[in-house]
Amino acid sequence: MKLLFLQKYRLLLTLAMALAGSSPMLAHAAKLNFQAVDKNGSPMADVVVYATPVGMPLPASEKIDATISQNDMQFSPYVTAIRTGSQVKFPNYDKMEHHVKSFSAVKEFEIKTYERGVVPPPVIFDKPGIVIVYCLLHNWMRAYVLVLDTPYFVKTDQSGTAMLDKLPDGNYEIKAWHPNLGSIKPPLSQTVKVNDQSVPIKWQFDFVPVPRKSKSAGY
Ligand SMILES: [Cu+2]
Incomplete structure (x- = not known):
């Protein structure tokens, strides 16, 4: 009974705050x-x-992870923005193998040659900046990751x-x-x-x- 009362009270308080326009949810x-x-x-x-x-x-909102796939011999999407600390997966959906590599100081990494259906462990981008992703087997393939605070x-x-x-x-x-x-x-x-x-x-x-x-x- 007491708990119910508290819940009701909280609801009323929330409503009052909403009506007063002071609730952070309704800012x-x-x-x-x-x-x-x-x-x-x-x-x-x-x-x-x-x-x-x-x-x-x-704000300390949660990080949202991303996926950059390999489709039709391209990275997709071409440009990805993520928040610092987020993870990105690089699945290969092509019949061909790919070899993913970044030389960027912001995040250097390499996923050595892997085939269709393989989803390597995600890459964590822990510093803000711009990362260019290449495929070492197909020199036209390029993706950009913009890591933002x-x-x-x-x-x-x-x-x-x-x-x-x-x-x-x-x-x-x-x-x-x-x-x-x-x-x-x-x-x-x-x-x-x-x-x-x-x-x-x-x-x-x-x-x-x-x-x-x-x-x-x-x-
Ligand atoms: Cu490739």
Whole structure:
């Protein structure tokens, strides 16, 4: 009986907080709409847009693991964004063998030649930065992993658009990165104040993306 009362009390308290707008669960959450275009104004896919809170701690949300498979003699997806500490699996769905290798200082690793159906132990990316993944058997195969400390990130689709929501109010440094920038050129950057509204943000890169290499292109 006492327990039931406590539960009821807690429910009422939650409702009261919700009505008062003070519950953290119902805090204002802004929606940011992104559009990425190239030098000529054409939509750019595979742009990772990520928001880092300024003057606020990063949330301790859980890491979300990812998969980069080998399909039709390519890595899929081409670009993957993950939070620092996440794991990535590299399953091989091709008839051919692959040999996965990274030379990046952020995460150097190697998964020696393995065949279809084999799912090697996942790779843990424990430092932020950019990791380029190669196949040592097929020199056109390449994937990019962007390892981020912030959990607020999103990737543009073929229409060059992406949307980031559930951002708590505050100031954010927002960056946009594309694989053609590699790990040398800095991403585009701007600081925005996020409050309870939808904000469109347009990014224009000063280049035209280099098409992804493929076997059929003769590489
Ligand atoms: Cu390969």
